[in-house]
Amino acid sequence: MRAGKFTSLGPIIRLFWRERRGGLMAGAALSAATVLAGIALLGVSGWFVTAAAIAGLTTASALAFDVFAPSAAIRFLALSRTAARYFERLQTHDATLRVLAGLRVRLFQGFAAPGAAKALALRPARLLFRLTADVDALDSLYLRVLVPGFVAIIAGLVTIAALGALSWPLAFAVGAAIVIPGLMIPALSARFAEKPARRRAHAQEALRARAVDLVAGQSELAFAGGLQDQRARVAAADAREYASDLALNRIETNAGFGFDIVTALILSGVLLAGAALASAGTVTAPLAALALLIAFAALEPFAGLRRGAMELGRTLLAARRLSPRLDATPGSRFRPEAPTPGNALELKDVTMRYEGRARAAVSNLSLSVKTGEKVALIGASGAGKSSIMALLVGEAVPMTGTVAALDATILSQRTELFQDSLRANLKIAAPAADDDAMMAALDAAGLGETVRALPEGLDTDLGEQGIGLSGGQSRRLALARLLLRDTPVFLLDEPTEGLDGKTARDVMSRINARASEGRTLLVATHIRREAEIADRLLVIDSGRIISAPKRGEHGFDAALAALRPD
Structure with missing residues (x-):
């Protein structure tokens, strides 16, 4: 996927930033808080279960083990994760919907430019598609690309910092094993999914237009003997959309399989490294369990990028279609001058x-x-x-x-x-x-x-x-x-x-x-x-x-x- 293809995202991102800057930043922060609370919850829970099991081996250690502090931490993290998830969904979707509403207003202003509405009136299905499906496709840019990407990077950095307290070689090795495949798999998926996503968008547009023509003009088509031909065109568009869906499903399945392999390799590596560190007395067994579960949870935000990767091609196509109308400022419409008095x-x-x-x-x-x-x-x-x-x-x-x-x-x-x-x-x-x-x-x-x-x-x-x-x-x-x-x-x-x-x-x-x-x-x-x-x-x-x-x-x-x- 060439870098030049992303230039059309510039006006879209500027619009997002201008319309709801605070709301978008708050949504990203809440999303990061949700993921970090989940990683901490899984890590602390693993540490607590392992430490409690070891403490229960003897009566003296069982009596000395403090169950209240980690229990309170687990409850706090669970409630924090739930609350952060709720407000994150509320904030991100509210901000996105408000931005898309502003985008539609800007589009109407762009269509008011000389000749724009007249040109689109020749293809009314295209105009409808621009104002509905193309605008809706842009919500993936923030919800499934920008926010998950930001959260994944934050999760990777926090994981490296947390594991660094145990062993910096282990931290950097786990960080590289998480970040590099975690970004590479979605990037490759986005590259392979670009053409099927674009074909699917074109097929959907053709299917809607042809189906409307079939229903609205069935009398004229029947009179002219073109009813069967129009039905064949509708079926052809539907077949193209179906083929594109199959291709996208295969790519998404392969991406999921890739993440499963990476997860298994990371868990195996951290398990072996933790066992070696525990045997050497560098870390305790509960801390080794904590490291294992943190590494496991840290890969989840990267796996969340798969959905955005599948839709990135569609998002880029929508941005390429809509950006020219957004670049024109509302005051750029040609207006006649004031005439001379009289x-x-x-x-x-x-x-x-x-x-x-x-x-x-x-x-x-x-x-x-x-x-x-x-x-x-x-x-x-x-x-x-x-x-x-x-x-x-x-x-x-x-x-x-x-x-x-x-x-x-x-x-x-x-x-x-x-x-x-x-x-x-x-x-x-x-x-x-x-x-x-x-x-x-x-x-x-x-x-x-x-x-x-x-x-x-x-x-x-x-x-x-x-x-x-x-x-x-x-x-x-x-x-x-x-x-x-x-x-x-x-x-x-x-x-x-x-x-x-x-x-x-x-x-x-x-x-x-x-x-x-x-x-x-x-x-x-x-x-x-x-x-x-x-x-x-x-x-x-x-x-x-x-x-x-x-x-x-x-x-x-x-x-x-x-x-x-x-």
Whole structure:
């Protein structure tokens, strides 16, 4: 496993350290205390049993032997180990879950970068996998790699120090026999498990995506004759995951076998060395038993690294996927500048090209929209209208030129509604809005009476993508969100596409009424009814403005007449 593969862990570790530094350190300390208490408990218990057995050989030694002090020590260590284990689990998992919650927040901020969400929307299963399985995989970094590794090193050092009080040659020999194999076996396991773990992660992602496609699109697949092929793809992904699981199980079994061999060798060596030291009178038999059991217990934390080694490949893959989004700071998102006084929107010599496209979507474009003006961007599909909108709201970054805009709200072509209540869908626009403000926005959008007639009113639950509302009602709810946010600029990207003529004209009249209150309106459209409310038309072709007629000019009526009728 090359060192370069670990570079992606840097942002993850920095996030862990920044989010819950104290909690993570406390968890590691409690974990170390748990292991050390366990080692001491086993060692003292072995010493006590051996010493008590020897003392019982004669009446005089039995009467002189103090059973209370070691008994109290054993009880103290047992209770300490139990308490430390409880608080260690509580602390480490609490800290990890809080860090992962912060990680998801940072990921959402990273997905808000220009173009990121749009790219992921092409593969929604990938987005879901990033926010669930990939984030969950990172808990292994702290719980099964960093903390066990830290505790194992501490246990090795303490074992060397404890055995050094008896015999330094024995201490260093046992320490080397514990630490070297104890780290080497997990390291080799992690190296061999990297590819199977990565294949398993890819297979899981493919299995989920294909299974969802099979269930959600079974009607379309059956109609197109692709149902059996899709089932075969699901089975293939499941077979790859099964093969990866078998490979990982074999590696973990071999690692366990390796630790069993090392444990047997260490116990044999310490037993022989302890017997030799006891025979020479260097140590007593109880102390030799103590050394034997300490050496046995000290290897346990190293064996605990096996689980982390098996999951390290998956953790590295998740870190490599997520780190680029974490490196971007929340304030790094592109934001338009403030426009000059009197203007609401400005583009100056702007050129913008989408990734992977040879032709620029916007070419050396300059335009300005005055405060309170109503402007329509018209042109054929692909002319660059939506690209101009994306620039003005910061969803696209210009290659050259400057973008300036007042605070704006965009109503895109697609109505995005969530599986939640009407109230929750409205609060996306204004989290602090009360019921009166929400109902006023619904009234302005023409949906107020409909909501009042519902048994649960604003608490009515919607299905996925707004199921429960008609297409026109969904569009009115999106319009209510626009009105509720109440920004100085409204950006509308084909706001009535897909609506019947009557509903569309009503929606446009309501938008026009609100815009007449001093707001700036920019509409991207190729439909006549949407452009009729504009004071000026900007005709776009291949990312350039080819004409800009105003209302009352001959070119204005001709441009309107060329648009698609209602």
